[in-house]
Amino acid sequence: MEKVTMAGAINRALRDAMAVDSSVVVFGEDVGALGGVFRVTDGLAAEFGSERCFDTPLAESGIVGMAVGMAMNGFRPVVEMQFDAFAYPAFEQIVSHVAKMRNRTAGAVTLPIVLRIPYGGGIGGVEHHCDSSEAYYAHTPGLEVYAPSSAADAYELMRAALRRSDPVVFLEPKKLYWTSEEVAFSSLSSSSLSSPSAAALSSSPSAAAVASSPLAGASVAGAAVAASPLAGASVAGAAVAGASVAGAEPGRAVVRRAGTDVTLIAYGPSVGVCLSAASVAFLEGRSLEVVDMRTLVPFDDETVCASVARTGRAVVVAEAAGFGGVAAEIAARVSERCFTALAAPVRRVTGFDIPYPPPAYESFHLPSVDRVLDAVDDLQWEDA
Amino acid sequence: MTRDPAHLLPSADPVQLIDVEGKRVRDDVRIPEATDLVRAYGALVLGRRFNEQAYALVRQGRLAVYPSSTGQEACQIAAAHVLDDGDWLFPTYRDAVAMVARGVDPVETLTLLRGDWHCGYDPYRHRVATQATPLATQLPHAVGVALAAKLRSEPTVALAMCGDGATSEGDFAEALNFAAVFAVPVVFFVQNNEYAISVPLSRQTAAPSLAHRGIGFGIPGQRVDGNDVAALLTVLGDAVARARAGEGPQLVEAHTYRVQAHTNADDDGRYRSADEVSAWAPRDPLLRLATYLRASGLLDDAAQVAFDTEAERVAAALRASSPAAPDPARLFAHVFAEPTPQLREQAALVRDELSREVEV
Numbered sequence: 060m061e062k063v064t065m066a067g068a069i070n071r072a073l074r075d076a077m078a079v080d081s082s083v084v085v086f087g088e089d090v091g092a093l094g095g096v097f098r099v100t101d102g103l104a105a106e107f108g109s110e111r112c113f114d115t116p117l118a119e120s121g122i123v124g125m126a127v128g129m130a131m132n133g134f135r136p137v138v139e140m141q142f143d144a145f146a147y148p149a150f151e152q153i154v155s156h157v158a159k160m161r162n163r164t165a166g167a168v169t170l171p172i173v174l175r176i177p178y179g180g181g182i183g184g185v186e187h188h189c190d191s192s193e194a195y196y197a198h199t200p201g202l203e204v205y206a207p208s209s210a211a212d213a214y215e216l217m218r219a220a221l222r223r224s225d226p227v228v229f230l231e232p233k234k235l236y237w238t239s240e241e242v243a244f245s246s247l248s249s250s251s252l253s254s255p256s257a258a259a260l261s262s263s264p265s266a267a268a269v270a271s272s273p274l275a276g277a278s279v280a281g282a283a284v285a286a287s288p289l290a291g292a293s294v295a296g297a298a299v300a301g302a303s304v305a306g307a308e309p310g311r312a313v314v315r316r317a318g319t320d321v322t323l324i325a326y327g328p329s330v331g332v333c334l335s336a337a338s339v340a341f342l343e344g345r346s347l348e349v350v351d352m353r354t355l356v357p358f359d360d361e362t363v364c365a366s367v368a369r370t371g372r373a374v375v376v377a378e379a380a381g382f383g384g385v386a387a388e389i390a391a392r393v394s395e396r397c398f399t400a401l402a403a404p405v406r407r408v409t410g411f412d413i414p415y416p417p418p419a420y421e422s423f424h425l426p427s428v429d430r431v432l433d434a435v436d437d438l439q440w441e442d443a
Numbered sequence: 444m445t446r447d448p449a450h451l452l453p454s455a456d457p458v459q460l461i462d463v464e465g466k467r468v469r470d471d472v473r474i475p476e477a478t479d480l481v482r483a484y485g486a487l488v489l490g491r492r493f494n495e496q497a498y499a500l501v502r503q504g505r506l507a508v509y510p511s512s513t514g515q516e517a518c519q520i521a522a523a524h525v526l527d528d529g530d531w532l533f534p535t536y537r538d539a540v541a542m543v544a545r546g547v548d549p550v551e552t553l554t555l556l557r558g559d560w561h562c563g564y565d566p567y568r569h570r571v572a573t574q575a576t577p578l579a580t581q582l583p584h585a586v587g588v589a590l591a592a593k594l595r596s597e598p599t600v601a602l603a604m605c606g607d608g609a610t611s612e613g614d615f616a617e618a619l620n621f622a623a624v625f626a627v628p629v630v631f632f633v634q635n636n637e638y639a640i641s642v643p644l645s646r647q648t649a650a651p652s653l654a655h656r657g658i659g660f661g662i663p664g665q666r667v668d669g670n671d672v673a674a675l676l677t678v679l680g681d682a683v684a685r686a687r688a689g690e691g692p693q694l695v696e697a698h699t700y701r702v703q704a705h706t707n708a709d710d711d712g713r714y715r716s717a718d719e720v721s722a723w724a725p726r727d728p729l730l731r732l733a734t735y736l737r738a739s740g741l742l743d744d745a746a747q748v749a750f751d752t753e754a755e756r757v758a759a760a761l762r763a764s765s766p767a768a769p770d771p772a773r774l775f776a777h778v779f780a781e782p783t784p785q786l787r788e789q790a791a792l793v794r795d796e797l798s799r800e801v802e803v
Binding site for chain 1 (some may be wrong): 604616780785
């Protein structure tokens with residue numbers, strides 16, 4: 060077992076993939092000597108040379124467009140969009156080319172590109188640095204969209220992304236970058252390339268339960284979770300189903316915590332909030348199950364529906380603005396597929412339909428444990 | 444660090460080797476070999492016929508739309524003929540004739556325009572990328588292809604085409620900048636045909652010429668008469684050679700004219716006069732080269748007949764082709780390597796609907 064942050068885990072995944080696959084190249088803004096503003100590419104240029112990891116001019120469309128050409132010509136580019144909102148200049152390349160090339164060439168040209176996007180709020184960032192932009196990508200046919208919630212998942216999903224022949228938008232929750240967890244990296248590098256489940260990783264029991272960011276002290280939103288007197292309990296209390304979480308792979312959600320009364324459905328930065336909420340609810344006598352989607356595309360209807368069929372109630376939790384978002388899609392899917400099992404309407408707890416607010420207002424905007432519990436309270440228990 | 448940009452400057456006037464009278468000019472500049480000129484002429488004849496036939500198919504409702512390159516065929520042919528087999532061509536929607544000249548099957552070239560959902564050909568077969576519709580977006584792709592080749596020490600050159608309007612797009616600037624910074628072998632080939640649909644060049648740029656725009660990126664620019672295939676073969680050929688020799692990206696602006704409307708859906712009478720269009724007729728690229736070749740004894744009636752026959756054969760193939768019967772199942776097949784569970788459900792839904800239609 061080894062203590063590793065999510066940033067460190069992604070860095071390790073990139074390093075391990077680059078070591079065994081010479082077609083993997085990493086480029087973007089400040090990813091070379093600096094190692095990225097979040098240090099996710101730290102040391103890669105030094106270890107693999109400036110032809111494998113290099114800085115580009117400051118032009119996101121050019122970065123993604125160049126990745127398209129390199130992928131057409133034998134490489135497996137990993138590009139970093141420095142922040143969520145900084146990816147928007149590349150939107151046309153992503154939507155019109157990255158996502159569509161396989162289809163418009165009837166499978167002749169595939170683009171195995173990984174678009175890394177540090178995303179989401181909770182770090183006290185200023186405007187343009189905290190967007191939850193997953194809906195744009197998940198809405199675009201041809202893009203896979205991953206959103207890990209733990210360091211172990213981040214490692215395995217990145218390795219999986221680097222084995223896919225389709226482009227992957229890899230959403231890295233910024234507020235979890237520096238969250239440490241114990242991960243068993245037992246058999247790394249070449250052996251882990253062979254199959255998606257051979258990454259030889261397993262989360263420690265308490266891995267995903269550490270909801271609060273290490274930046275929580277500096278961040279209002281993080282404090283909303285961390286300041287709870289029950290935060291300590293949440294770490295221990297959440298260690299239920301996570302104890303033997305299988306290796307993450309695309310299209311397979313995981314039940315992070317088993318429960319009987321309500322299914323909380325989340326991904327990326329909201330999973331920890333849900334686990335904390337489940338811990339609090341447990342003390343109040345309610346048993347909440349937490350499903351971590353891990354990947355939004357492919358989407359695992361099966362695990363979600365199986366859980367809701369057991370619990371009969373569902374709350375979807377996501378940081379992004381709710382209107383037209385991924386949480387809305389999940390709520391709709393649950394309503395369509397699990398209607399007869401539902402004892403109450405599916406609820407959503409999301410960011411509000413406002414531009415991402417400044418640091419002092421973050422806690423009002425981001426889904427908090429209290430808002431999740433309020434939504435749970437609202438699920439027509441009198442009829443149960 | 445500053446460098447004297449003089450070496451990046453294009454010539455004051457577009458390079459011309461055969462004038463509108465069909466006479467050889469500029470003895471100081473190499474003219475292509477006779478065989479190359481004759482080959483180019485044959486391709487011009489075919490290209491013109493292809494344009495005419497495609498336009499006719501639109502009028503018959505058999506093509507959804509066709510952005511014609513009539514009048515610009517010299518640019519189209521030269522772009523294809525200056526490349527080696529291992530090079531890449533990045534065409535736009537108006538560059539079907541260049542694709543055909545590169546070797547793509549003429550019928551396959553029109554797959555999308557005939558109403559299918561895919562480009563119709565394997566881009567790797569002739570190293571011809573898919574036709575880009577979003578303006579200038581293919582230019583960074585060419586940079587990536589060239590960088591990939593450079594990292595593997597392959598001698599590949601990417602020739603990326605765009606129009607005058609596309610030079611206003613951000614991707615034009617980003618592609619030129621990336622290409623220059625990474626010193627990759629890309630030739631950016633701008634067909635300045637004076638109009639971006641209805642908007643004249645004066646609304647795209649205040650630069651002295653589009654070739655001058657290379658200077659700001661550290662890329663040498665050159666201007667060439669876009670209706671003189673001899674000059675195009677020389678200027679573009681030199682640019683490709685410099686790129687291949689490791690001198691980095693090159694920018695070539697061809698001065699030409701879009702003789703027909705933007706597409707069949709366009710009404711060019713609203714933004715330009717018939718006199719302006721007819722003034723370009725004497726500058727026609729076929730006429731000029733035919734006159735030169737005839738006068739030089741390089742083209743006789745028999746050769747002309749052979750070229751015309753081949754052009755008619757291709758035109759007949761275009762007329763004979765029809766779109767494949769729509770198979771909705773195929774729409775789901777290539778979204779991902781493996782269809783997601785959701786796509787499988789949706790494909791099944793369509794299958795189910797179709798099977799019930801048959802029962803009725």
